[in-house]
Amino acid sequence: MAKHILxxxxxxxxxxxANQLVGKLYPEILRDQVRITLLSNSPDHYYKxxxxxxxxxxxxxxxxxxxxxxxLRPEIDFQVQEVTRFDFTGQTVHTRSGRRMGYDFLVVATGxxxxxxxxxxxxxxxxxxxxxxxxxxxxxxxxxxxKGRIFITVTFPQTPNVPHQCGIAPVETTxxxxxxxxxxxxxxxxxxxxxYPTTAQLLRNCLFLQRPTGxxxxxxxxxxxxxxxxxxxxxxxxxxQRIAYSEEGDAQPYDILMATPPIRxxxxxxxxxxxxxxxxxxxxxxxxxxxxxxxxxxxxxxxDTVDLPVSKAGGACHNQAPVIADNIAGEIRLGKTVAVYDxxxxxxxxxxxxxxxxxxYDYRHDVLPTPPTKLGGLLRNGFNRGLYWAVARGML
Amino acid sequence: xxxxxxxxxxxxxxxxxxxxxxxxxxxxGGRLDNLVDLASLLSDLVDLxxxxxxxxxxxxxxxxxxxxxxxxxxxxxxxxxxxQDSEPPGLYGxxxxxxxxxxxxxxxxxxxxxNALGRQL
Numbered sequence: 195m196a197k198h199i200l201x202x203x204x205x206x207x208x209x210x211x212a213n214q215l216v217g218k219l220y221p222e223i224l225r226d227q228v229r230i231t232l233l234s235n236s237p238d239h240y241y242k243x244x245x246x247x248x249x250x251x252x253x254x255x256x257x258x259x260x261x262x263x264x265x266l267r268p269e270i271d272f273q274v275q276e277v278t279r280f281d282f283t284g285q286t287v288h289t290r291s292g293r294r295m296g297y298d299f300l301v302v303a304t305g306x307x308x309x310x311x312x313x314x315x316x317x318x319x320x321x322x323x324x325x326x327x328x329x330x331x332x333x334x335x336x337x338x339x340x341k342g343r344i345f346i347t348v349t350f351p352q353t354p355n356v357p358h359q360c361g362i363a364p365v366e367t368t369x370x371x372x373x374x375x376x377x378x379x380x381x382x383x384x385x386x387x388x389x390y391p392t393t394a395q396l397l398r399n400c401l402f403l404q405r406p407t408g409x410x411x412x413x414x415x416x417x418x419x420x421x422x423x424x425x426x427x428x429x430x431x432x433x434x435q436r437i438a439y440s441e442e443g444d445a446q447p448y449d450i451l452m453a454t455p456p457i458r459x460x461x462x463x464x465x466x467x468x469x470x471x472x473x474x475x476x477x478x479x480x481x482x483x484x485x486x487x488x489x490x491x492x493x494x495x496x497x498d499t500v501d502l503p504v505s506k507a508g509g510a511c512h513n514q515a516p517v518i519a520d521n522i523a524g525e526i527r528l529g530k531t532v533a534v535y536d537x538x539x540x541x542x543x544x545x546x547x548x549x550x551x552x553x554x555y556d557y558r559h560d561v562l563p564t565p566p567t568k569l570g571g572l573l574r575n576g577f578n579r580g581l582y583w584a585v586a587r588g589m590l
Numbered sequence: 591x592x593x594x595x596x597x598x599x600x601x602x603x604x605x606x607x608x609x610x611x612x613x614x615x616x617x618x619g620g621r622l623d624n625l626v627d628l629a630s631l632l633s634d635l636v637d638l639x640x641x642x643x644x645x646x647x648x649x650x651x652x653x654x655x656x657x658x659x660x661x662x663x664x665x666x667x668x669x670x671x672x673x674q675d676s677e678p679p680g681l682y683g684x685x686x687x688x689x690x691x692x693x694x695x696x697x698x699x700x701x702x703x704x705n706a707l708g709r710q711l
Binding site: 224264267268269548568569571572575576577578579580581583584587589 | 649
């Protein structure tokens with residue numbers, strides 16, 4: 195009986211891992227000893243970092259997606275199925291269409307979903323750039339504002355030491371916003387206020403979740419006349435009066451509230467009952483080195499669904515996928531895991547409309563910021579427009 | 591200014607001194623100019639790169655890699671399957687391959703590709 199490797203989730207983590215597993219286990223696949231299935235709730239694959247650009251009218255929807263099938267090696271059985279229930283002890287998943295699939299190895303690659311409804315008034319009063327339609331709504335507002343206040347907030351999960359999606363995105367979008375409003379000729383009449391909550395993973399009263407980058411932000415913001423405020427943990431929004439209230443007791447008016455919202459794991463993961471996370475967030479208890487889920491056989495997790503302190507971003511998946519591929523191959527061939535994830539994440543941050551800053555960090559080292567450059571920006575643009583798809587296919 | 595003049599400042603910067611003395615033969619042979627000109631050319635190419643140019647290059651990269659990946663995957667899988675046949679298919683066996691829906695889709699793809707090629711002639 196062939197060993198069945200099931201990957202649930204067709205985002206960048208699931209897609210690149212499926213392709214890498216085919217390459218790694220090709221001899222077994224040829225002999226029908228291993229088969230690989232990928233389930234996604236959508237036939238399309240979205241390049242999610244592009245949504246941030248959608249908010250500035252810089253990316254078309256047609257350009258940021260591809261059919262998932264075209265990103266997967268033919269040896270992978272790809273099915274558009276939504277998993278509604280995980281039975282981890284029974285090593286089975288159940289789908290919305292009523293199918294049951296058993297597995298020997300399962301990789302949970304379901305990502306996370308924004309949950310603005312978890313802060314009173316935020317869904318009605320706030321905007322974000324983490325999904326397409328919300329980004330389009332924000333784009334319409336940013337394209338038409340002539341004067342006023344754009345207030346930026348960041349909400350972290352309540353599970354300790356877990357980040358929000360893409361740690362650098364609030365800084366990126368703040369700097370892009372500054373360039374964008376200057377380009378529109380309204381920057382002098384629109385105030386930009388960047389705020390950060392009191393608790394950001396292990397740091398307190400800071401402007402960023404890592405100290406070295408946090409230390410350069412005041413200078414960077416001051417140069418561009420961007421105001422900033424520490425210790426603003428968004429607690430409530432009044433969408434009619436357009437006021438953002440903080441847990442610390444502050445109240446700030448806004449014309450546009452650009453808020454990184456609360457996030458959680460998908461329903462099926464939440465309902466599996468395996469999470470030890472706070473606040474019904476659903477992150478799975480992850481071995482930070484092997485990326486196995488603690489206490490369950492043949493179960494791995496990649497990307498946004500982990501409960502690790504590293505970024506919920508493709509740049510983390512990129513380094514997690516080879517580790518998981520090696521570990522699954524190790525378990526099949528040697529009966530044990532063989533690879534260790536060192537926490538590495540890399541990206542090219544979009545620091546303004548044209549400048550970019552490559553960055554990297556891991557469990558033991560913070561990002562060391564460098565001056566953003568035009569070449570860095572072009573690298574990011576090249577990634578957005580072409581290199582990403584090679585990464586998803588497991589080529590880069 | 592002679593490089594050796596700079597070297598006269600002894601002990602100030604041993605790394606720089608080592609670097610400069612390594613460059614000395616290039617200078618003597620009149621070949622350092624090429625490297626400076628090359629740096630200048632690279633700088634010009636970087637200046638030429640803008641978002642639109644990068645987008646064109648990236649799209650071409652994606653199209654080229656996607657096509658070669660696609661074809662390579664197909665040939666690899668077909669090779670694996672064909673190797674498993676102890677005998678090559680006979681004529682009827684070849685026709686029988688067309689019973690598979692995906693094979694017929696592939697044939698339609700090839701015929702339409704020929705059509706597009708013809709249109710470009």
